[in-house]
Amino acid sequence: MTSGSQPVTIVVATFNRAEYLRRLLASIGQLEPAPAGVVVVDNASTDSTGEVLQTAAESLNVPLTVHRLPVNAGGSGGFSAGVERAIADGATWLWLMDDDVEVLPDALASFAPWLARYRCLHGRRLDHTGEPFFWQHRFNEFLGVHFPVPGNVFANSPVFQTNVACFEGVLLHADVVRTVGLPDPRFFINGDDTTYGWLISRQEPVVYIDRFVLRKARPQKQIDLGVRHLNDSSNLGRYCGMRNRGHLARYLKEHGRFNRLGFALGTVLTAGKELLRLVAVERTLSGVGSLWNGWRESRRILDDPDWAPMPALAPHESDAQ
Structure with missing residues (x-):
């Protein structure tokens, strides 16, 4: 362009x-x-x-x-x-x-x-x-x-x-x-x-x-909830969605924006949305185990002492000048 x-x-x-x-x-x-x-x-x-x-x-x-x-x-x-x-x-x-x-x-x-x-x-x-x-x-x-x-x-x-x-x-x-x-x-x-x-x-x-x-x-597949569309997903997507709350929590902590009580409530809301997706869009409950396993992995990430955020890259030559 x-x-x-x-x-x-x-x-x-x-x-x-x-x-x-x-x-x-x-x-x-x-x-x-x-x-x-x-x-x-x-x-x-x-x-x-x-x-x-x-x-x-x-x-x-x-x-x-x-x-x-x-x-x-x-x-x-x-x-x-x-x-x-x-x-x-x-x-x-x-x-x-x-x-x-x-x-x-x-x-x-x-x-x-x-x-x-x-x-x-x-x-x-x-x-x-x-x-x-x-x-x-x-x-x-x-x-x-x-x-x-x-x-x-x-x-x-x-x-x-x-x-x-x-x-x-x-x-x-x-x-x-x-x-x-x-x-x-x-x-x-x-x-x-x-x-x-x-x-x-x-x-x-x-x-x-x-x-x-x-x-x-x-x-x-999707349903229109008025304020948003809710699409179909997959068991892998459900697992990663719950697991990745661990990574998100670590980034919030890095920036001093993590609230344990609020984040726990957000995790409940996230799980509830995924259950609604299963029932209303995909018409199954076979993905519940993926949600549970993802949540357990998120706890491990949250407590991982070796976790670190992605680092900044080297500045462009023009920026350095």
Whole structure:
């Protein structure tokens, strides 16, 4: 992307979704203006992802870097590795996204007017039917839970300021990453982007702009609760969601924002939401054991004397000067 001399590198984490990845890369090829490059982190896929990437390398109209991991490190590990690779290769802006979305052709043009004002921003997203997807939230430090913000958050402004990020579409300046550090790969999936956005928000604004830039390509089971959509999940997602509260608690402690009573209440609310998801969306109770095991692991993380936050990266040469 050359608009405003602000080159954007797209970072994609993928695992065994070859057809969705193909559609995403095809949509990236339609971007106007085009991105500076694409970094795809292949989380040791075992399907035809390699063939899709080889074809894209020959046909995509922008440079494509494939970074294959020896094992599946989850979305968290994939984005951590992809961001590290993109910055090492000289990226200025990094647009993170999952493999099951498609970008809208004018997405980078929609971001361009805001890049001089903000360094962590999101556009809006459509679901697979083309309807607006509700995803505006704010993080409550006392409970350690992010809550939906009801109503039209763009009623009075084209910008909605929050304190969470979403790796399915966040656009980051590389200097933000250098200051905060890489996304924490220990989360594997679930909660990594919420925590990362909160860390960024302690230093500078995190915003959503009133422009649609992505469309979800993969259908999901969901129910509309009025104030938010509740999607289906998986036993792995439930386990990680509960386990990762241990990592979140440690980050809150690092910044002097941890309240044991409030966080315990937030854990109860989190478990309750997952039980509602099981009953109302997936119509099963088979995932209860995953919630319990994740909670037990979160206790171990909370008491781990060797736990440490992700470190800041070395400053850019221009920053040092």
